[in-house]
Amino acid sequence: MDAVIEDKVYQDKILVDVSRTFALTIPQLPDKLREVVANGYLLCRIADTIEDEPTLSLEQKNTFSKVFTQVVKGDKSAQSFAEDLYPLLSDQMLPAERELIQNTSRVIRVTHSFTPPQRAALERCVRIMCDGMPRFQRSASLKGLEDMTAMDKYCYFVAGVVGEMLTELFCDYSPEVHENCDGLRKLTLSFGQGLQMTNILKDIWDDRERGVCWLPRSVFKKAHFNLEDLTPNQYSPTFGEGFQYLISIAHTHLRNALDYTLLIPAKEVGIRRFCLWAIGFAILTLRKLHHHQDFSSGNQVKISRRSVKITIFLTNLAANHDRVLKFLFNLAAKGIPLSPLETSHISYGK
Template sequence: MSKYLQLIAHPQELRAVLQWAIWHEPLYPRDPSKESDNLKRCYELLGYTSRSFAAVIEELAPELRQAVMLFYLVLRGLDTIEDDMTIPNPVKLPILRGFHELLTKEGWTFNGSQEKDKVVLEEFDKIIYEFSLLKPIYRDIIAEMTKRMGNGMADYCEDDDFNKKGVNTVKEYDLYCYYVAGIVGEGLTRLSVSGGSADPRLLENPHLHNSMGLFLQKTNIIRDFHEDLLDNRKFWPKEIWSKYADSMEDFVRPENIEAGVYCLSELVANALEHVPDCLYYLAAVKEQSMFNFCAIPQVMAIATLELVFHNNNVLTSQVKIRRGTSVMLIMRATSVRETYNIFQEYCHKIQARNTPKDPNYMRISIACAKVDQFIETIFPTRKEVKEKIAKEEKPEEAASTTEVLTIILLFAGTLLITSSLMLGVAWYFGARFDRAFAAIKENFLGIADAARDEL
């Protein structure tokens, strides 16, 4: 019910939701009637695990759609194993390290998970079959990314210090985000380039796709502070939060809210520093459906980052952008220019709430300025545009002057008419204006004569 009330309270968002629901047409509509029962089931599994990702994946070009869908399901299966605390390490670790090999093991399934996405593992044989039908280059990319991610997850499962104390340094924070999301960014980039949807030069600049993944993951970690704390998971790096409190649990106490907000702002600044790389990456994505697929999560992330900035609710509850806002972002993020506009708008909102009291004031300001600078480099404000704006402002100034004169004349006319009516009524009832004028004349001349005499 609250979602509907939010839409009613924000008419523009309500209109966007209705437009999307009624008129939206996918660039490449999926046709289930031409799919095997096995493939249909894979898409159903995709919908069970993530409706948001399912929506954007299903609108990809047909060839890449299948590869990306299976890549997502494979990683979802891997992540389900890693997240399940009921699976003991002697069972879990060999599966994580060897998960890439299971992709070619016909008929393999796993029925020992208690996680909400366990159905992916219970029906993993269907994923394996569809995986075998992909082009060899796609299979190789997915298998390699799965191997690296699985080994990274296993390393963290074996790290007792990480499991007990969480992330320690910013360097460890970046490495963790790389294993969780940076590898995904690399895999998607390689799939896109192989499918002809992105500039091959992206592969020569791995920091770009790494930043894409890190920006998304860091935003999620910042937003999910309260939820993670309840589950005894600590992903905010100690190197940062220890500047503001003795423990992360201190941030939920009323007396430490301000310190928590300042810690939050440093994490936001850290995430914002990835934005120029993300914008550079998006400019190199050539195919429209793949651009939408890449851009939508990024604009959601910058909107979320603006929402959590200086928002103490993050420390005590879960904070999310409104559904209507999400739909508006999806509808807008269809071109490089408009996506850049979205980033610029939200960075300006962040900067507007930035205060000199915040110890991270300068860092936030510089990060936002670098976003503006990058966008100005790609889409410079042309001289003729500035001149056009100046010319458009002049008629507006003239119009405003005319309006002021009109108001003055209307006021004077109203005063004249009212005065005339009052004098007319007074005359009708017998007022002697001749005597009044004589008295005024006499007094005026007397004053004038006195003034002249003084001179």
């Protein structure tokens, strides 16, 4: 078996181990997109692992992030990168994440097998992510982010830039999709932010255990709540006021995500499913957060396997029926507040 083919088989295997959600959604994509999107996700996961490793100093994280950017571009050895980083990973990282780092060279060989436009999209995503995430890690604390502008920027570096990568890959794949590329580009950051904000809200307690908070201080200050006072099982209505506002913003972004998906031609059912499943899981999570703002663990607001199966079943049936998709979204989002989006101050990557 050709080495790159073996690496692609490995890529499919490790994807299942490091992400249940993307292991579900990525296989829905057409074959020519599936491999490159899976590879892009794994590259982002390696970048995340560098940032998430608690025993690395900020200087080490910054150095490894810069080296990894060069590895993806082909200017540095993937094997040397892995040999330097792997021994430094602690048991706090999942075994699959440590294995992924150990096999970086296999992932990179797949990266370098793609077409120039595909490689350019992947390289740009990793470069911007690896440049942006360390900025926030340097100031991460339980005080939270300064304001919504800071939250917008954080969401861009960890999710919005991934959305830009996906949009470029989708437009490169299909001439029909490319016809709507301008519209997709206008909505792609909102799509990423909706998903990331939902994750931030769901993971507030897990993040606090790691000593960080990604909520915007200014939002809670308006409600007269100090984020440093946030404590499990001691719910404050003033905290709930700020939390509810963030739910409403995330909801608005997810509506833009649906608009994005409806710009994908109906015949591209695989791409639509990939997007719709992510949107469905997110809006159902937002609904749980809206009804259980006093939750004290991420498991309390995790959607059930039954909800996952129902989401998959219904979106598969309705994937090429826009009116039905809008109806299903409105049904799932019933009762969740909405707020208009302020002008974005995101510093876009080049």
